[in-house]
Amino acid sequence: MSAVAIPGTTFRGKVTQARVIPSEWTKLRSVRSTRWSLLVATVLTIGFPILAASVISSHWGHQSPEERANFNPLDPALIGSQIAQLAIGILGVLVITAEYSTGMIRATFTAVPRRLPVLWAKATVFAVVTFVLMLPSVLIAFFASQSILSRHHANIAWSHPGVARAVIGAALYLTVIAVLSLGLGTIVRNTAGGIATFAAVFFVIPPLMNVLPASWNDAISPYLPSNAGRSIISITHDAHALAPWTGFALFCGYAAITLVVAAVLLVRRDT
């Protein structure tokens, strides 16, 4: 029999957290569906505000003085982030559940058998990518929409109190969504279940609160993850909402708890 020559290598490297991060970056950028999801999130975050501002601007002449008085120019500017959160949340779930559904997780955990460096690296890479894409997107969305609204002097200035915090806060909110959805995906380990859980927390449970008696709703709603998180994005606060940074801190707390539960389960469970 002819021998099969496998070239050897003298290289011997250890697994470190600093090495698992570029590995996870390679994984994220090398799958077509993640590139598409991120592109869609970016396009929607910028495109929807421009569209919304254009529509409002063209109808401005037909609006009543009351409607004009109630108009909040920040609403169209940040409407894209409302839609982008769905794309980011689904992608966050997929970053881990796709590894389970394809079996890639076995290769991943064979290379990094301690497992936790994988979770921290995924969270880091996906959070950084989300923030780096979403911060410019919300800034472009804000300035583009305000320049359209400025034709009717319906715009709001960057220097207006709370505006900078709300705009940058939208990018921060999406970044925390990235981490939270990764945690949910790690806990559920199944794409459909992970996305359903994410949708339930962010899109199903909050409107359900409206059927509760008003006093209950007011007591519970502000503490729901989505509402707590979004308090950083708003510049108009009703009496029951949490203060911007308080709400955001609570939202970060939810994400941290989710990630810790995910970490405990990741290490304990069989693959």
Add this chain to the structure above:
Amino acid sequence: MIEARGLTKDYEDKRAVDDLSFDVHPGIVTGFLGPNGSGKSTTMRLILGLDRPTKGNVTVNGKHYRDHPAPLHEVGALLEARSVHTGRSARNHLLALAQTHGIPRGRVDELIDVVGLHDVAKKRAGKFSLGMGQRLGIATALLGDPQTVMLDEPVNGLDPEGIHWIRNLLKSLATEGRTVFVSSHLMSEMSLTADHLIVIGRGKLIADTSVADFVAGASKQLVHVRTPQEAALREILSGLGATLHTTDEGLLEVSGLTAEQIGEAAAAQKIVLHELTPHQASLEEAFMDLTRGELEFAAAGEEAA
């Protein structure tokens, strides 16, 4: 070197691996043989720390797999179930795994060439044929130039050329002094590549032996006899202490006597023989004999349930 001691794994109500103890030594190819569902893949997952044993212990090169600071340099594994993201190219798959250990890109390209995936390295792994998938798995296993190589059913789905390539690869790796542990449910495949055998059935160790001893010990001498006077011949041969079995084709299978002894006994009683053929049981038959008890038990258990 792989050392398993009392390795046991329960899944809910089923015991997949039952008190397994064995050593896999460097420098030879060790075959891990058992029928489908006998616990081979589970044992390999336990070795890699993908699953935790219910009881017992298994170490690779002296440590639990999990405790190796650079596991890909210790053990290279090809698991039976596909372990590749279908949307990622072969090259990026290998690169992502290499990066966890800081293995340079050049090593990735080198292995892609060695396993013959150069032309499809940028294609999505989901579009790969079974054979290409196996080659990618082999490249993954060899990425870290590991001392121990563990392959689960590596020839499954390969064409004859691929099977030949795997056999040569296994021998080369063992000749280089590596520990080579290969599972299969086919005895014939193992007889061609393995030097040592670990045989399991229903999660239990059945045999831990060299291939030569296994062949000598397990294959019994059978004689096929055809006669129009079967009842009379049966009586005589039973009297001489033979074990008899009539096959579906009406052939009498005799064990415990040589062809000469049967022929002489028949001649003494004037019994006509139409056929008298010594028959060496094949390895496959020896393996089936060894695991039959386990399989029959399994079938009976399923009927009862």
